[in-house]
């Protein structure tokens with residue numbers, strides 16, 4: 001069985017973001033990049049399948065050459081090999097372009113299972129994996145919190161508004177992982193050393209034979225601003241009855257959260 | 259709760275831009291490593307510190323280690339921390355492949371120690387002691403001892419301890435009374451005695467605890483020359499590696515401490531039933547020497563522990579100062595103007611800056627020492643090895659004593675930034691202050707470090723060690739003078755260097771004329787002055803790198819400017835202090851010597 005994990009290199013959410021002088025991009029100098037945290041759950045799921053079913057685990061990412069660092073992290077968690085679709089020569093990509101690149105790279109890999117994080121924490125678009133599945137013509141289920149394999153059928157739970165949705169899908173299929181499905185492991189030092197010797201195949205995007213206009217961005221960024229941080233604290237005075245009344249009024253009328 | 263315990267960007271700066279750690283990979287022992295493996299290890303250590311150590315920090319303080327009259331239980335969260343570290347290979351990352359390690363530079367091990375201490379200092383204790391015991395066996399133990407214990411210690415299946423202190427014997431190790439007598443029917447000794455303050459002396463983390471104990475054999479010479487080192491397991495280990503009988507090691511209690519409560523500090527009785535078996539490590543009467551050979555790095559690590567806690571406290575203070583709104587600019591006249599974050603008050607900013615300078619200066623010094631240690635082990639030229647070793651000898655007392663005292667002071671400032679909230683246990687900084695105090699006491703109290711610096715290290719090899727260090731300091735100063743914006747800073751630090759040299763020569767004359775007591779009576783002040791120079795030098799080294807990057811054009815101007823101004827701040831406040839101390843020393847201040855105990 002072959003499991004392919006789609007991962008993305010994103011700025012660490014703990015780092016302090018600065019908008020660049022052009023007002024449309026983020027200053028990347030000094031920024032720390034990591035594997036998007038939801039993707040770690042996908043890698044963990046794949047490695048567990050390696051342990052339980054002897055699956056071969058390949059991680060696949062599209063991005064600039066530095067993306068190899070996060071591919072290496074996935075290898076240090078236990079994945080077997082990596083593929084980087086090098087997008088250095090391409091302009092800005094949107095979900096459409098990225099999905100087409102990944103689908104093209106997947107085409108001849110013969111994956112029985114494709115897994116990815118439910119969304120990347122930079123753009124929060126939650127589109128790429130589903131687009132990939134559609135392009136490949138395989139079934140998919142997103143935001144899964146449980147995964148079980150029997151034969152060539154996967155049984156999963158999806159997290160849905162106010163409930164849980166259990167599905168069975170025939171393989172090959174694609175799934176996106178939600179927190180709670182597992183606890184991603186930390187790379188161990190021995191595995192960090194082993195990861196060094198594992199192969200990362202680099203595929204220049206141009207080699208995938210996709211027409212430039214099929215990858216071009218469909219949207220342009222006009223402006224970027226940091227969310228304004230505000231901490232307002234307000235103490236409501238009076239006896240309990242008065243305070244509850246006032247609190248409800250504030251929440252309803254002023255803050256409009258009720 | 260802070261989001262951040264340490265600044266990884268600064269750490270990468272130190273590892274790669276300042277210390278050029280990657281250059282080690284040209285030597286055979288490190289040849290499998292690369293920037294990537296070093297970075298991955300550093301990043302994973304931070305992740306563990308942040309996600310595995312830190313969440314239970316306050317819990318460790320509240321729950322503490324528990325003693326039920328028979329046995330000791332560690333805080334519940336400790337089990338998972340131990341498991342992650344043992345499985346991850348974090349007990350001995352620098353150990354050779356043959357011994358189960360990954361041959362990382364000790365610089366990476368030291369960094370991991372720092373980061374784990376940022377996260378949860380009491381928890382990190384168990385790891386360090388286990389490494390210490392294993393390292394002793396590896397370096398000095400027989401093949402039999404190594405086969406029985408070493409792999410299991412490095413893998414975290416067993417834990418280790420270092421056992422010196424007795425109820426009546428702390429600093430004056432040579433006065434200890436625990437005895438070992440050769441057993442008539444075996445290859446072992448029978449141990450008898452009481453030990454106190456033994457970190458990790460008993461707990462329920464592992465199936466066995468391996469004590470590295472100093473004791474005196476019958477007929478051994480008095481004092482430190484009669485101490486031998488023994489391996490004493492809590493449970494005997496059978497030839498096939500299985501756990502055997504209890505080895506007559508009894509826990510009589512644990513300390514109720516000011517801090518570090520999650521670390522069990524046990525009182526142990528060896529041989530209450532007359533059957534505590536101990537196996538000699540190396541040769542008879544060489545015990546203290548063995549311990550001392552590992553002492554340099556152990557003491558650097560103690561400084562690391564302290565400054566790790568100070569780093570976490572600093573980041574708490576920084577976050578608090580950015581978000582706490584209080585008061586207005588001193589020139590503001592309008593009471594309705596919104597209040598400003600306290601970081602905008604110069605006094606608060608200065609407190610933050612002083613903390614930052616201590617954290618980054620000391621961390622720089624520790625990693626520098628670890629890097630020197632790695633280099634010493636990598637190179638083959640004996641002269642270069644000796645030079646590197648002397649640098650380490652000179653700097654070790656500063657790492658341990660200045661590191662721990664400056665860390666405590668730094669955390670005091672972190673509390674001060676928090677105002678009343680800092681005094682409340684609701685915020686973690688109060689605990690950090692309590693936890694950090696011990697680092698000035700154990701592993702050789704700071705007063706003893708000062709005596710070591712002035713009494714042993716300064717005169718070492720006819721002053722050659724001091725000269726070797728001075729040459730390094732001069733090299734950095736000369737480099738800084740080449741960079742126009744750093745010239746004044748370099749001059750300032752050079753003026754302190756000159757004063758230190760003068761004061762040392764003056765003291766040297768006292769020493770040569772046999773006035774030993776007078777020579778040493780201000781050793782602590784000397785160590786502080788010396789450390790002000792050492793830290794100024796380290797920060798200058800960082801500033802030189804930063805200035806060069808800025809001159810070449812960088813998108814990270816804030817980061818590199820911050821490095822330069824931190825060096826300027828530290829020197830600005832501490833060079834005058836160091837110079838004043840030097841003048842005090844040359845003026846033969848000797849109240850400490852003359853004030854009679856009965857005048858108190």
Ligand SMILES: Cc1cc2nc3c(=O)[nH]c(=O)nc-3n(C[C@H](O)[C@H](O)[C@H](O)COP(=O)(O)OP(=O)(O)OC[C@H]3O[C@@H](n4cnc5c(N)ncnc54)[C@H](O)[C@@H]3O)c2cc1C
Pocket residue numbers: 420421422423426427428429430454455456457458515518523696699700701702703704705706
């Ligand atoms: C939390 C904790 C954990 C510890 N863990 C361990 C451990 O794992 N293993 C272990 O063996 N020990 C351990 N210790 C013991 C520790 O190493 C000793 O407390 C320390 O060595 C000091 O000894 P003491 O407490 O007897 O103080 P003392 O030796 O009585 O010293 C008291 C003061 O007098 C000064 N002083 C003493 N002698 C001299 C001298 N000759 N010249 C000048 N000044 C002097 C000291 O600097 C100190 O300030 C631990 C202690 C603590 C608190």
